[in-house]
Amino acid sequence: MKLSQLTERCKIVAIHGEENVEVESITSDSRQVQKxxxxxxxxxxxxDGHDYIAKAIxxxxxxxxYDKPxxxxxFSRVTYVQVENSAVALAQIASVWYGNPSEQLKLVGVTGTNGKTTVATLLYRMFRTLGYGAxxxxTVTNCVNDDSYPTTHTTLDPITLNSFLRKMVDAGCxxxxxxxxxxxxxxxxxxxxxxQGGIFTNLTQDHLDYHKNMLEYRNVKKAFFDALPETAFALTNSxxxxxxxxxxxxxxxxxxxxVKGLADFKARIFEKHFDGTEIEINGKQLIVQFVGVFNxxxxxxxxGVSVLLGEEPEEVLRILSVLKPVAGRFQTLRSPGNFTAIVDYAHTPxxxxxVLNAIHEVLDQKGNIITVVGCGGNRDRTKRPLMAREAVELSNRVILTSDNPRFEEPQDIIDDMVAGLDDEQRRSALSIVDRREAIKTACALAKPGDIILVAGKGHEDYQEIKGVKYHFDDKEELEKIFHTSP
Structure with missing residues (x-):
């Protein structure tokens, strides 16, 4: 593709060299540069990619x-294009390179602290069930119709992102x-x-290792809605x-x-069970296979999105009643010892x-809650004491353990969590660094009718320690224990 075509949307400051060269590939990774x-x-x-320009040459x-003069x-054999903002130019160039695929799809984005994976995944399942290419x-997987691909980030880099959108267009989505x-x-x-539309789920503390404060975090989310066009819809949790x-x-x-007030899309909750909830949406009753008010x-x-995209409300409700929870989101396992284990991705206070409130609502004081929880390393440290406090206040027993320690010492992370507890709370919390042992201990402590919550990793099938990902799956660990139980 001609350089002039690729950069037609970019704000160019200066060009040095031949403007009309034929580009054969695009990348923001110097290791992938070819002739x-x-x-x-x-x-x-x-x-900083600017540090790798010499390597690329x-x-x-x-x-x-580039954007830094x-x-x-x-070098005469290289064309240099200075732009106002390289990150913006990367997104623009990637989109043009793949033929602007987002303009050929009805694309809906979901943002918020919690619920993004569940909402996006259930929308995908809804529209596949309705018979559409989608x-x-x-965070869990990328899908093009019924083909799935592994994922590494919640939101991909612009080149990979546009390549997937192109795949979707080509596959008839x-x-x-x-x-x-x-x-x-x-x-x-x-x-x-x-x-075509944007959804806001909620905003609670997370990512303060990246954003300076909650105000900045909120305003970044708001920027997504500020950028939506008049032709789109914005659906928010009021x-x-x-x-x-x-x-x-x-x-x-x-x-x-x-759920609490007047809105375009309104729900009421009637009965809660561990295998589902009886609810009403816009005056129509149904039973769904999900637990908890958050669900x-x-x-x-x-x-709301399905109706705003033109689908019949009755058909949408019918499909909602048969949809199943997403992997690692309030996933329930029944043990031979007559207690229940729940695996959930909950990794914010x-x-x-x-999740713990949802368990309480269904359990109704008929058993104890044993929570196994940790916090990720090299991430927002300020939420660690909050996570420990919430766990202890809403559980009968708590086992603090490792999550993905990354490059931090697991014990240091647990110490940060313990710092949020008073003396009495510390006495009710165990600290077991090894996550496998922590899960085994929780199962050993559980009696018939109890609930074990294993929180923080959900769908993840690894533990990241010192830059290495080791296979580890909370659900697998529980199933192994259940299989070997007398």
Missing amino acids: GSLFIAVEGINT EQDVLVVV MFEEY GLLS EYAFMEVSSHAIHQKRVYGLRF DDKNGGVMLQNTKAKRYTYS VYNLLAVY DALTN
């Missing part, structure tokens, strides 16, 4: 796109549903994509105090969903509170 490549230098969190790069000399980009993380919004990974904030400056058509919000969002 004929266009390399976009982007400043990231840990590395050594590898016979054709075009360098830094050259004393220019794609999914999520009409719809695409994706999680949109705050990191992705801030880093312009979704810049320039055309969204029971969250930030739901209205998301709609303040959006040009999109505004809609709300609620009712997720289902409401799915219902609010998510943990939601």
